[in-house]
Amino acid sequence: xxxxxxxxxxxxxxxxxxxxxxxxxARLEFRLRIRAGRWRWLVAAWFLVLLVVTVLVxxxxxxxxxGQEQLAARGAIMFGIVMLIVLGLALLVAPALAAxxxxxxxxxxxxxxxxxxxxRAAEIAVGKLLASWGTAAVFLLVTxxxxxxxxxxxxxxxxxxxxxxxxMGLLLGVVxxxxxxxxxxxARSTTSGVLAxxxxxxxxxxxxxxxxxxxxxxxxxxxxxxxxxxxxxxxTPQPGSCQEVSYETAVPRTxxxxxxxxxxxxxxxxxxxxAAPSRRERRPDGSLxxxxxxxxxxxxxxxTLHQIRVRPxxxxxxxxxxxxxxxxxxxxxxxxxTGLGIDLVLAAGAVWLTARRLRTPVYRLARGQRIx
Numbered sequence: 001x002x003x004x005x006x007x008x009x010x011x012x013x014x015x016x017x018x019x020x021x022x023x024x025x026a027r028l029e030f031r032l033r034i035r036a037g038r039w040r041w042l043v044a045a046w047f048l049v050l051l052v053v054t055v056l057v058x059x060x061x062x063x064x065x066x067g068q069e070q071l072a073a074r075g076a077i078m079f080g081i082v083m084l085i086v087l088g089l090a091l092l093v094a095p096a097l098a099a100x101x102x103x104x105x106x107x108x109x110x111x112x113x114x115x116x117x118x119x120r121a122a123e124i125a126v127g128k129l130l131a132s133w134g135t136a137a138v139f140l141l142v143t144x145x146x147x148x149x150x151x152x153x154x155x156x157x158x159x160x161x162x163x164x165x166x167x168m169g170l171l172l173g174v175v176x177x178x179x180x181x182x183x184x185x186x187a188r189s190t191t192s193g194v195l196a197x198x199x200x201x202x203x204x205x206x207x208x209x210x211x212x213x214x215x216x217x218x219x220x221x222x223x224x225x226x227x228x229x230x231x232x233x234x235x236t237p238q239p240g241s242c243q244e245v246s247y248e249t250a251v252p253r254t255x256x257x258x259x260x261x262x263x264x265x266x267x268x269x270x271x272x273x274x275a276a277p278s279r280r281e282r283r284p285d286g287s288l289x290x291x292x293x294x295x296x297x298x299x300x301x302x303x304t305l306h307q308i309r310v311r312p313x314x315x316x317x318x319x320x321x322x323x324x325x326x327x328x329x330x331x332x333x334x335x336x337x338t339g340l341g342i343d344l345v346l347a348a349g350a351v352w353l354t355a356r357r358l359r360t361p362v363y364r365l366a367r368g369q370r371i372x
Contacts, residue, residue: 021127022123022130025124026134030135050146058149079160083298087265087266094136097135099179102183102184102357102358103189124358136172160273163274174344175200178346180350181354182199185353185357207261214260215252215256223249225246255311255312258335263339263346264339270298270299271301271302271339273302277299305335306335310326310331
């Protein structure tokens with residue numbers, strides 16, 4: 001009894017993260033996933049589905065559809081469409097890779113095997129994140145041949161290709177970290193899986209809905225002027241019948257609410273893509289100017305995100321009078337640094353929370369939860 005009385009149980013908190021410890025956990029997780037065997041079929045099915053999508057997109061972007069002016073940028077247009085589809089499908093795959101990583105091991109009684117070792121809680125959390133994130137990266141890298149096909153079609157720069165893949169990899173890591181935190185917080189793997197998908201929904205569709213509602217609630221009321229005229233039967237205005245009429249109008253202030261849409265993964269991906277393809281267009285005076293290709297989805301979405309950061313001003317209307325609108329040619333600041341920063345902060349907080357939930361010894365357990 002004296003020996004037991006003098007035994008001290010050390011508390012393994014979050015603490016510093018050892019790279020060797022995190023990699024050890026990641027290797028264990030990878031071996032468990034590989035032994036399952038089904039991942040090979042999943043990766044093959046993933047590639048075949050995206051290959052069919054790419055073939056259909058290439059068939060749709062024919063010379064008749066694009067025209068001679070945009071034909072040179074066909075590869076960039078293909079790449080933008082395919083990558084948005086890849087991101088949408090990847091956001092459905094990534095939560096499943098981490099939503100059962102902690103509570104699934106706890107239900108099987110294998111989590112305690114790691115917790116009784118010299119591994120710290122933070123090393124276990126980071127190792128499990130690396131395993132799920134690495135698996136998601138495998139699904140992403142499988143699509144690289146499709147991106148190279150888009151590059152061969154022309155109009156796509158290497159910088160844009162690498163940037164899109166890099167940002168998409170970070171976004172998948174964010175989703176894996178959030179799903180891992182839910183797995184550590186909740187006792188049931190089914191519940192954490194459902195909430196992980198709801199979290200992805202909140203980041204994508206939810207931010208768009210919240211942006212629209214916040215813009216409606218924060219809009220201004222201003223006075224605009226409209227020119228009202230009487231018209232003849234031939235459609236010409238009657239002389240001396242035109243007069244200016246003032247009226248109250250609602251002015252959306254998206255420059256106040258753009259930050260709600262910034263963490264959206266699709267907004268981050270599109271706005272971070274550099275070197276949008278352009279084409280030469282002749283002005284009325286005969287000079288040439290570079291104009292962005294309108295069918296490029298990443299570039300079009302990026303330009304829209306930049307415009308919502310510009311404050312609308314009062315300016316002459318098209319048919320006389322005044323109206324409130326964004327000045328022509330005005331370009332706002334980029335949205336993706338703020339959005340990606342918010343996503344990375346959420347991911348860091350999720351990893352910290354996961355490490356907190358993996359600390360030992362555990363003094364309080366949820367109802368129905370077990371250690372081993």
